[in-house]
Amino acid sequence: MILTTCPDCLAEIEIYEDVMVGEIVECSDCGLELEVEKVEGNQVEMQRLSIEKEDWGE
Numbered sequence: 001m002i003l004t005t006c007p008d009c010l011a012e013i014e015i016y017e018d019v020m021v022g023e024i025v026e027c028s029d030c031g032l033e034l035e036v037e038k039v040e041g042n043q044v045e046m047q048r049l050s051i052e053k054e055d056w057g058e
């Protein structure tokens, strides 16, 4: 397991080591959805998945 931290509530999130880029991981604490950006050994970089769009690109 890889442990990472939720950027929102700072809870620890466990991710399987065979996680793939593009997979969506959900924080079990606050429900925030994160997309896996990069997997490097025991390090996983994740990006917050924005569901509600604030910028409509006018």
Ligand SMILES: [Zn+2]
Pocket: 006, 007, 008, 009, 010, 011, 027, 028, 029, 030, 031, 032
């Ligand atoms: Zn969270």
